[in-house]
Amino acid sequence: MPQGHARYASPVSSTLRTATPDDAALLHRFICALAEYERSPESVEVSIETLRLQLAESPAPFECLIAEASHEPVGFVLFFNHYSTWRGKRGLWIEDLFVLPEQRGKGYGAALFDAVVALADERGAGRVEWSVLDWNQPAIDFYEQRGAKGMSEWTTYRLTRR
Numbered sequence: 001m002p003q004g005h006a007r008y009a010s011p012v013s014s015t016l017r018t019a020t021p022d023d024a025a026l027l028h029r030f031i032c033a034l035a036e037y038e039r040s041p042e043s044v045e046v047s048i049e050t051l052r053l054q055l056a057e058s059p060a061p062f063e064c065l066i067a068e069a070s071h072e073p074v075g076f077v078l079f080f081n082h083y084s085t086w087r088g089k090r091g092l093w094i095e096d097l098f099v100l101p102e103q104r105g106k107g108y109g110a111a112l113f114d115a116v117v118a119l120a121d122e123r124g125a126g127r128v129e130w131s132v133l134d135w136n137q138p139a140i141d142f143y144e145q146r147g148a149k150g151m152s153e154w155t156t157y158r159l160t161r162r
Contacts, residue, residue: 014067014068014069014074014107014108014111015067015068016065016066016067016068016111016112016115017065017066017068018063018064018065018066019055019063019064019065019066019076020055021052021053021055021056023055023064023066024048024049024051024052024055025048026066026073027051027055027064027066027076027078028046028047028048028051030073030075030076030098031044031046031096032044033098033100034096034098037098037101038133038136061080062078062079062080062095063078063079063080064076064077064078064079065077065112065115065116067099067108067111067112069103069106069108074099074100074103074108075097075098075099075100075103075108075109075112076096076097076098076112077094077096077097077098077112077113077115077116078094078095078096078097079092079093079094079095079116080092080093080095081093082129084126084127087126087127088126089124089125089126089127090123090124090125090126091120091125091126091127091128091129092116092119092120092123092125092127092128092129093128093129093130094113094116094128094129094130095130097109097112097113097130099112104138109142110142110146113142113143113146116128130143131156132150
């Protein structure tokens with residue numbers, strides 16, 4: 001995906017563009033809104049400045065697309081590369097996909113998700129993966145409508161370091 005403010009057509013009346021360091025404050029607002037929705041607002045540790053610096057890195061530790069409607073930001077998807085030893089291919093991991101509550105159901109989430117899937121196809125990725133909170137039925141329904149399958153035989157573990 002080209003760097004800068006590349007723009008991508010989407011099926012709704014919106015534009016998807018690649019986030020830049022200038023979007024750090026916007027991205028931080030989205031992250032905080034997502035944490036609120038996921039019932040964990042106290043968990044956000046990242047700062048605007050950290051996001052700005054990370055978006056300026058080459059390569060950046062993540063990629064991010066922002067959906068806009070009438071030049072107003074309405075959502076984002078943040079993702080990065082991972083690797084499957086079994087498939088012997090790179091993949092994309094979607095860390096977060098979020099659309100403002102008042103903008104849901106209008107196709108922005110689908111446009112963001114479909115853009116990541118298309119990007120994975122362009123890059124020859126073996127898979128796209130993500131996690132969903134078990135209580136988030138609207139998200140589960142959204143992904144299953146797109147052909148995704150839950151992987152109930154896997155348990156996620158986390159070791160947090162400071």
